[in-house]
Amino acid sequence: MTTPEHSTPRDRRTCERLDAEDPLRGFKDEFILPPDTIYLDGNSLGARTKGAAERAQEVIADERGAGLIRSWNTAGWFDLPATLGEKVAGIVGGGSGSTVVTDTTSINLFKAASAALKMQAADAPDRRVILTQQENFPSDIYMLQGLAEQLGGGYEVRLVDDAEVTAGFPSTMTDEVALVVLTHVNYRTGRLFDMTTTTSAVHDGGAMVIWDLCHSAGALEIDLAGSGADMAIGCTYKFLNGGPGSPAFIWVCEALQNRFTQPLSGWWGHAKPFEMSPDYAPAEGIRRYLTGTQGVISMSVAELGLDIANRVDMAAVRRKSLQLSDFFIELVESRLAEHPVELVTPREHSHRGSQVSITHPEGFAIMSALIERGIIGDYREPEVLRFGLTPLYIGFTDVWDTVEALRDILDNRIWDAPAHKVRGAVT
Amino acid sequence: MTTPEHSTPRDRRTCERLDAEDPLRGFKDEFILPPDTIYLDGNSLGARTKGAAERAQEVIADERGAGLIRSWNTAGWFDLPATLGEKVAGIVGGGSGSTVVTDTTSINLFKAASAALKMQAADAPDRRVILTQQENFPSDIYMLQGLAEQLGGGYEVRLVDDAEVTAGFPSTMTDEVALVVLTHVNYRTGRLFDMTTTTSAVHDGGAMVIWDLCHSAGALEIDLAGSGADMAIGCTYKFLNGGPGSPAFIWVCEALQNRFTQPLSGWWGHAKPFEMSPDYAPAEGIRRYLTGTQGVISMSVAELGLDIANRVDMAAVRRKSLQLSDFFIELVESRLAEHPVELVTPREHSHRGSQVSITHPEGFAIMSALIERGIIGDYREPEVLRFGLTPLYIGFTDVWDTVEALRDILDNRIWDAPAHKVRGAVT
Structure with a gap:
């Protein structure tokens, strides 16, 4: 060894x-x-x-306390999801303009999976199966179950074991499979899956793939854009040291970003959020994966961890x-x-x-x-x-x-x- | 006057x-x-x-820094949504065990509306229209549009003007209406709607109601449980002084809490989140409206605002x-x-x-x-x-x-x- x-x-x-x-x-x-x-x-x-305590103090005293409502502009609060997203992209090889930091991993998975299934429904409507690892982090499985139940119409989550994933899905990749959701590292065992070869196996089967990078982002080299992956999600509070419950990220490959909208279509993802139009129109690019107002203190403190990971x-x-x-x-x-x-x-x-x-x-x-x-x-x-x-x-x-x-x-x-x-x- | x-x-x-x-x-x-x-x-x-800066300092230095992972238990992090929820309930008349603080207003609306439509689909499947104020805060409208599009099957959002709401929906409350989503106070004009009489008008029409309390919670007396309302959502960063982008709340009346699950069914809403089962089983009561890990710093600072509102x-x-x-x-x-x-x-x-x-x-x-x-x-x-x-x-x-x-x-x-x-x- x-x-x-x-x-x-x-x-x-x-x-x-x-x-x-x-x-x-x-x-x-x-x-x-x-x-x-x-x-x-x-x-x-x-x-x-x-610097976490000092950064929180700065946000609370200077930006919230003195800047008040103006800090949405002057302190860059409104742009934090994109600002931090660029930093995550630098760590996971996402490419510029591909990533936002927002919400939780579970919620970002719901957005990504909803959008992916919508794409498949347009191109391959008979594909209604979602595969995921039996040992994926349970919340990912639960979110997929919730989505499948909400969609109805025969959508279904099937669990596969790690060996099946490593082998390239020899017995589970049928023409019913629309989407495969995979943790990059098994949270319990620490098993790492090869992103490029696994993505190829999924694509060869006609399905799309979402990678959960919670246990790999910040811990190893990742080349998301180069791997051919469709979408990815992950948290910032593990190897990225963002702080307890700091916001999560979502990445969508450039070619897919504008193809569909996701259903959690709140005003932060609107093309013109301050025009207060009663009709939703998605922003161009990855910003359409935003939903609502984000916690500024947690977000600002998380940035410190991302900065460290970008320097290393x-x-x-x-x-x-x-x-x-x-x-x-x-x-x-x-x-x-x-x-x-x-x-x-x-x-x-x-x-x-x-x-x-x-x-x-x-x-x-x-x-x-x-x-x-x-x-x-x-x-x-x-x-x-x-x-x-x-x-x-x-x-x-x-x-x-x-x-x-x-x-x-x-x-x-x-x-x-x-x-x-x-x-x-x-x- | x-x-x-x-x-x-x-x-x-x-x-x-x-x-x-x-x-x-x-x-x-x-x-x-x-x-x-x-x-x-x-x-x-x-x-x-x-006390905001001191509280943030305490979370970062003592709880995160010294307590590290143990603080999920010892500092009560995992229970913050319910702890803060009790405090919100005290402010809006929700009753104990009815409210959790989590995620954003937009996301909580998606949960509430999804659950309400599921209830109606079971009881009155032909009701597929969602009414909301044309001048509801746009993000609420966008979220409902996103949900209706995801559900398909004829679900549709219809906008009504404020006069129609105040008059009790004389021309829009048809037997197609499943759900009415109403802001309690118009964000632009400041118009307040009567919660009790409006809720009665909605129920008389056979629909359910979700109230958005973003612009009223902490500003006036609210008797959610007494009003007969079905569900409510709102933010904590306006009149509740929770801090920039502090997490939102969701309230569900006791009789409806266990009737259905919501689709953003993450592990924080699981009956036994630490058993890591691959099957989702909703927690009893309002905790099933939780999804994923919450931002602890923003949440902890928000508590100070709720404490003030509870004392007044x-x-x-x-x-x-x-x-x-x-x-x-x-x-x-x-x-x-x-x-x-x-x-x-x-x-x-x-x-x-x-x-x-x-x-x-x-x-x-x-x-x-x-x-x-x-x-x-x-x-x-x-x-x-x-x-x-x-x-x-x-x-x-x-x-x-x-x-x-x-x-x-x-x-x-x-x-x-x-x-x-x-x-x-x-x-």
């Missing part, structure tokens, strides 16, 4: 040296983390960006992420070999996102014990301990210390029955 | 005395407004609440609001009599919200000149100058000074061609 550039440290001192030599080490100063904490849940909620070399992030997860896996296998721990995350780099998931029958209690020690990962049913590896603020020493803590907890059975399960907006 | 308790001041000194005796005067200290500013646009974007006696707010608007109208008529100014807002208290709108052929330029002097109202096509009267921080002296400034500008024609029109998330 190791390569010359992935030589695995054998002791903590070597980890310290690797961290000191890490070309990304400076980015840790962009975040404020509590002392004595190893934060391995940035794949669920990113860390606090250094995403190839370097990916390289370090794989080094960290290789190291994590190797330590788990060498140091925890006597315990009933199983690796869930794929070993192949090409199938691995930026997390390591392992199982243990007492997974929940063990994660609680780790959190007691200031090592924060999370737990997913059934039995899965998830460790997110965010290369901007996690180093080799953190991985070493985490597995050593796990070893101590397992060797000495230092865990209690849990008081409550760790939940959250955690996907 | 005046009554003994509405005696109109004849000079600024009397205004000062009335402000000093105002039982609501203490609430002005709950807000931070810039010096030398009269803010008459609180019907569009409420003022900055005193809404009857006293309404009383002062009418005193202020009576006074404003009387001054306009007595002091601006020689100018081509026309009153747009209804004279009858029962038909008046909490704003005064007047027209002048040079309305836009005049509003710009007022804003130059620190008197901030706004402008709506065509020719309308809008002045929002928020009794918590606007007094009689403010009204006096505003009309005197208007008189000076009009008498001396002190206005320029405008550089740009004042726009914004302004409804």
Whole structure:
């Protein structure tokens, strides 16, 4: 599993040296983390960006307080979805004018899927099946179920397993399939799907594809426009460090942007929102995927995380992420070999996102014990301990210390029955 | 128009005395407004609440920064929609367990209208017409048009004028009408509609009603549960002072809450969101109207505005609001009599919200000149100058000074061609 550039440290001192030599080490100063904490849940909620409190203060005191209503113009509030959208596009290879930041991932999926099904209804009206991964994040599945039920007329959601996706849908891609909605990285296992080959398989089958980038945007190199994908959605609060519940994004490939409208056709997506006409007319381009007034404070704070991701070399992030997860896996296998721990995350780099998931029958209690020690990962049913590896603020020493803590907890059975399960907006 | 308790001041000194005796005067200290500013646009974007910056700081530093992912539980983030919903319910008479704060007004309208049409489709499938005011806020109309187009099958939006609504729909309430969507206060003119009698007229016609409370929540007494209304939506950033683009609310009367689901069926509305089941099952009650992860900073700051509105006696707010608007109208008529100014807002208290709108052929330029002097109202096509009267921080002296400034500008024609029109998330 190791390569010359992935030589695995054998002791903590070597980890310290690797961290000191890490070309990304400076980015840790962009975040404020509590002392004595190893934060391995940035794949669920990113860390606090250094300027967040100051930016919120500025929005509240200067823009809201002093500028008042005028700030919709003078502080650029009305254009924030497009301003931030350009920044997301820079991170995921979307191309200029292709992306807006708005609403939630779930709502953006509803817009994208509605528009895609409308396109298919015009071109291929007999295609009424939506495929999605059984292990897609549940909210995506629920939104598709809600849409199918609302549309009626035989629309239906079918679930496929990850192997079927990786194999290019050999048994599920029929001529009934209109749309395939895929998470780029499985939130539980960390499995990564190849965007380009999977998109080709979907298109070869005559269907359209929407990618959910919640667990990959900001964690690895993505070339959305180059992949041939039709649409994409994602959040900004995981690897993009936008802040709790910060707004989501939606991307539509240029050729499709003006073909159809989406049904959540609010005034922010109108061609001339301030003329107050009683008839909807969609804006040209990606702005037609906007709906209503957005939360300015959350949006403004989210911008800081996007700025950091735009400054970093995403190839370097990916390289370090794989080094960290290789190291994590190797330590788990060498140091925890006597315990009933199983690796869930794929070993192949090409199938691995930026997390390591392992199982243990007492997974929940063990994660609680780790959190007691200031090592924060999370737990997913059934039995899965998830460790997110965010290369901007996690180093080799953190991985070493985490597995050593796990070893101590397992060797000495230092865990209690849990008081409550760790939940959250955690996907 | 005046009554003994509405005696109109004849000079600024009397205004000062009335402000000093105002039982609501203490609430002005709950807000931070810039010096030398009269803010008459609180019907569009409420003022900055005193604790907003501190609250944002607390969320970012303590909850996000130190609590990290744990704050979804420990800081109550996950329950914010219901926590804030209870506070909105207290302001609009919704009753406990009836309201959640989430998403935007436009999106909540889509949910409510979708659910209402589904109920009607089950009970009265031939009813496929949605009525709404021609002068409802345009985004509401656009959302209904988007929904009707998505549903197909003959669903259609018909626009009615305000007189038709006030008269109880004598010529438009046919047995085709499934749903009526009404703004409680016309955003442009300030006309108020009677919720109870209008709801009765809709129900007598066999239709359901959704009220948009964007321009009334926090400005006057509302008894949603007592009115017999079916559903309601509204924003928190106008008279509720939640902050720019703060999240909206949705209310569903208790009897209807569990009858149907809405199509934006994301995981926050799931009965067991953390079990990660691949099948959607709606939560009991109003929580099924939730969709996805909400912006925690904007939501937390919004709570401050709701807390103020919950502490105030809404009857006293309404009383002062009418005193202020009576006074404003009387001054306009007595002091601006020689100018081509026309009153747009209804004279009858029962038909008046909490704003005064007047027209002048040079309305836009005049509003710009007022804003130059620190008197901030706004402008709506065509020719309308809008002045929002928020009794918590606007007094009689403010009204006096505003009309005197208007008189000076009009008498001396002190206005320029405008550089740009004042726009914004302004409804």
